[in-house]
Amino acid sequence: MSAPATARAVLDLDVPGPVLSRHLYGHFAEHLGGCIYGGFYVGPESEIPNQDGIRLDVVEALRELGIPNLRWPGGCFADEYHWKDGVGPKQDRPRMINTHWGDVEENNHFGTHEFMALCELLGADPYITGNLGSGTVAEMSEWVEYLTRDGDSPMVRARRANGREDPWRVPFWGLGNESWGCGGNQRAEAYADLARQYATYCRDHGDNRLYKIAVGPDQDDYHWTETLMKAVGTLGCSRNPRGYFQAIALHMYTVLGSWEHKGSATAFDTDDYYATLVRAARMDELITRHSSIMDCYDPGRQVGLVVDEWGTWWDVEPGTNPGFLYQQNTLRDALVAGLHFDIFHAHAERVVMANIAQTVNVLQAMLLTDPATNALVRTPTFHVFAMNRGHHDATRLRTALVEGPDARPVGEGSLDLVSLSASRKDGTALVSVSNLDADRELELVLDVRGGAVAGHTARVLTAPTLQTHNTAEQPDAVAPTELTTVTDDPRGLRVTLPAHSFATVSLTLA
Known part of the structure; x- marks a missing residue:
């Protein structure tokens, strides 16, 4: 030896530094594979213990992590999701095809009210991603009103008719998802204008203050970041940035091979292990460079950087639907998570939130559910989140x-x-x-x-x-x-x- x-x-x-926001330990739940159906939601008729269909052993496990926020409904799915299809009596909700993930039917039984009930059970802040790909400004504006407005209005009356009297607190709102790709294949300049338009009509109601998060760059697209920052700030000026949005989102996955052949989650050698960690460590370079651009237009660091999709991405487990992105989770994945958190901590002056992809049964998940036995498995990555819980809101x-x-x-x-x-x-x-x-x-x-x-x-x-x-x-x-x-x-x-x-x-x- x-x-x-x-x-x-x-x-x-x-020698204290900034506070490490608990939101650095956020999570992500998309209508993808077994994340929602069979993961978070099993339906009220299931033999698995549940509350109105929400799987209680999943809730109990995630409460061990002090889960601070949950991003939903996507992901790529967000830009084909129309929220009004997911409210009202379940038997009346229209069905759709999930064209992004598996080409399977979505029955919309898990919608806005179910998501808000899940967040309440978890004690987590909701982070809702709006539809800027196939939706409308009015649609997203009405969703904000439906969820957060009190008093009387058409959307308030609709919410009450669907069983919820009081408004919810929904702080975090995403202005689309990956608009440079699956969210519309837009140019940075076109998206910046669209984000400003949508943000204008996503209004604060009562004491609910929206923290609006614009779609940021795909990994090293520094032009995208600069274009967004030009929309809210002025080069070299320390005045307050314009308030169209309060943060921009960065996506980066740790992929060992090509997108077509990413490598096995469990069958790898030591060279693959080290190469994976080198890829993961690149997060530090990306945050540093994007932060430098943001500093030019926002030297007071009032606009946050949100890494709302990160994690390892391997080939799916053999025999599973390739569109469901189900992968195992080894000690290697746990060490990738630990490395990421050290990087997020080092950049806490600018990085205010991060969301691992995803929470249950998809990509670098916290939890895996076994449909044959109904067992719930905590992954090695789950344990890193649990062991690091003491960093939440610490200095x-x-x-x-x-x-x-x-x-x-x-x-x-x-x-x-x-x-x-x-x-x-x-x-x-x-x-x-x-x-x-x-x-x-x-x-x-x-x-x-x-x-x-x-x-x-x-x-x-x-x-x-x-x-x-x-x-x-x-x-x-x-x-x-x-x-x-x-x-x-x-x-x-x-x-x-x-x-x-x-x-x-x-x-x-x-």
């Missing part, structure tokens, strides 16, 4: 890796093998750290400065192999355990991490 790698990281307890602390193993060459790039971030809240500090080396242990000295530590606990997520994953038969093959290899050190603490592992160390501050 190779000797452990060694590293030292400085943790400054007295970022400065960390610096001052000594460590050399970056590993990977293809034409390289990978830093240690990733970490930290925050403090309510008399505690939480340090998240990943040892991305596939083969070697890591001995990390946490050089704690600017305060004293009265106690500590630690947990670790790892597995015998990178390919290990959870199933209905082995639901805990990858699950967090106590990390006992944390000892005092003259500089603070010494933490020994297994190879390919993610860990959190919670510090009680004196």
